[in-house]
Amino acid sequence: MSIKLAVPNKGRLNERSLQILKQAGLEIEDGVERKLYATVKNGDFSVMFLRASDIVSFVHKGAVDMGITGRDLVLESGLDVEVMLDMGFGRCRLSVAVPEEAGMEEAEDVPDGALVATSFPNMARKYFAKLGKKVDITVISGAAEVTPRLGVADLIVDLVSSGSTLKTNHLKEIAVIAESEAVVIASKRSLEEKGEEMRDLASALRSVADAEDKKYLMADVPVTALDDIRKFLPGIAGPTIMNIVGRDDVVAIHVVVDKSKIYDSVNKLKRLGATGILIMPIDRMVP
Template sequence: MPIKLAVPNKGRLNERSLEMLKRAGLEVETGSDRLLFASVKNGNFSILFLRAQDIVRFVQTGAVDAGITGWDLVLENGNDVELVKEMGFGRCRLSVAVPAASGIKTVADVPNGSRVATSFPNMTKKFFEEQGKEVEIAVISGAAEVMPRMGVADFITDLVSSGSTLKSNNLQEIAVIAESQAVLIASKNLDEEQLKELQELASALESVEIAEHKKYLMADVPVDSLAEVRSFLPGIDGPTVMNIAGRDDVVAIHVVVDKSQIYSTVNKLKKLGASGILIVPIDRMVP
């Protein structure tokens, strides 16, 4: 029976999750944007599109076998699931933010009895209890950042990425409750075969993540410059060097390069007389 894998039904987590699954080699047929299910032609998986906040509960109850969602939602809704893999995208943090004009600089400055608006009541309550603070929690959904200005709350806890939304609403962070990113989670009731299949998927996704920071570079390099090329292009185990038919003065090199080094590497190669430089993306890179 296929493993039922839940994926967020919209937003950046949806797009990025599907992209990584496809780059891992799964042939996912999504069909209509409103489709609840997607078939996988070449793997033992079936995909369901659910709200990100519901995925934890569905995995916990065993309605689905595994899912991709935010770690913040796992922490908020109880972590009675297996963490299989941190996905490396969707990074954010749940932070305490106060009006810039409030004079509050740290959690210690928060007066007891303050009202905090949040979509994360469980994590917020636990955090302030651990800080020895008594606060009143107003559970909301939607734009928390406008709540202080509307008089609904004195301050908020909310997910923050760049912080630009807070600044535009004259709010400032004073504490981080938890760091978050997209994660692959699984039910604790999976059998040995299902768990093995899911670990293989996690390994494939890991190879996609590694490849995103690399590029595959090919170039024709003068033989006289090969030693110098090797000095700044170590690659994984050194560049692959191949003879070119009919040429004794030039060899072809193939090498994996960090994405951040591509610009300087190409410039160095050109100065050494390299030609036919080709740079291509890598879908997967298995260590």
């Protein structure tokens, strides 16, 4: 049964989404530039390229079965879709930010009647209403960070990644409304009709996301060092140990290692006499 998948046509989520599809084994035909539709060479899938902000609506209406978009956009829409998978990239946060000289240190300091510029009016309105604040919302499509300097707004609600853009515009973050990252969403109606196939696709994408922060390490190590090696290279179920033909004193180990631990692991292995150390990327980790 054919699955229709929506992917952002540009922006912060586009390139990584396409890369993950490729790593999952889904090769999109004929490129993607300026196209609305594409097919997948090796599966019963079609891909639609849409604005990330429109994907939630298309999925909700069942025009596409699944989509990759930002959690922030799902929350802002308020539409009833199924979040099947956190993708682990495109991480950011929706924050309240004010001019550095404004004298506000937390959201509770925002005065009634303050003018808030944002591309997320629904989330901003709900957040300040929950605080009991009566603010005025100005909806903008981008560049919220310049609005206080231009006198268009007193503060902003906007997506923040590193915070460098805020600093450049002399703004400071005083509250976080929501955390966001790329997610796979699904139409609830489609899940009833194509649930197995959709879960298979989500599982394939999950296997890529799970492999994102992992590396595959291989090395020849002295047998006498194995007990020490097991202490810092537990792997998923312990290192795989293989005999080397003609050697009784050395074995080969294969193990999956967190990317953040590769540097220390290699140094420890070298101190224990390991040789032939190889580090390889992992496309997918299928449980």
